[in-house]
Amino acid sequence: MSLIVAPDPNWPVQAQAEADRWRALELPGLVTIHHIGSTSVPGLPAKPIIDLLPVFETTDACDAVQTRIESIGYEWLGEFGLPGRRYVRLIDPDTGKRLFHAHCYAQGSAEITRHLALRDVLRDNAPLRAAYTSVKARCAALHPGDHQAYGACKADWIDKAETKALEHYS
Numbered sequence: 001m002s003l004i005v006a007p008d009p010n011w012p013v014q015a016q017a018e019a020d021r022w023r024a025l026e027l028p029g030l031v032t033i034h035h036i037g038s039t040s041v042p043g044l045p046a047k048p049i050i051d052l053l054p055v056f057e058t059t060d061a062c063d064a065v066q067t068r069i070e071s072i073g074y075e076w077l078g079e080f081g082l083p084g085r086r087y088v089r090l091i092d093p094d095t096g097k098r099l100f101h102a103h104c105y106a107q108g109s110a111e112i113t114r115h116l117a118l119r120d121v122l123r124d125n126a127p128l129r130a131a132y133t134s135v136k137a138r139c140a141a142l143h144p145g146d147h148q149a150y151g152a153c154k155a156d157w158i159d160k161a162e163t164k165a166l167e168h169y170s
Contacts, residue, residue, distance in 0.1 A: 022069075025071075033054045041123050044133060117162065
């Protein structure tokens with residue numbers, strides 16, 4: 001089974017609907033929610049899991065709404081290996097399929113800029129998008145069904161692309 005699927009034009013609609021569910025909670029301190037990751041780049045194959053980046057005024061504000069986020073079905077995993085992040089995921093209880101990942105950060109975090117810079121350069125640069133599509137296909141073929149090995153396989157390419165994207169991002 002391949003980890004990645006063909007681009008789905010409904011991914012942005014699904015991301016918006018999920019962001020609207022978050023906004024309906026009226027979470028104190030929530031500033032904005034961005035759609036990030038491969039599903040946010042039209043034409044890019046991806047794992048069919050939508051990544052959101054909710055931005056909070058502070059990390060404490062995010063922590064204070066943990067139970068409200070959990071109330072709409074998310075599993076709270078805390079930093080989950082990345083300092084300053086609050087990672088939550090929504091899994092379909094019937095199928096066990098991951099539907100959404102949310103990487104919550106406090107406004108001003110360099111991680112927000114990093115994610116948005118890569119997303120935006122991939123949206124705007126067709127040759128870079130094609131190169132990333134090739135890397136993703138190669139890594140998925142080398143590591144079918146292994147999300148961690150797939151991620152590690154493409155990490156060096158992503159790091160280089162992010163560094164270049166950040167040089168021109170404002």
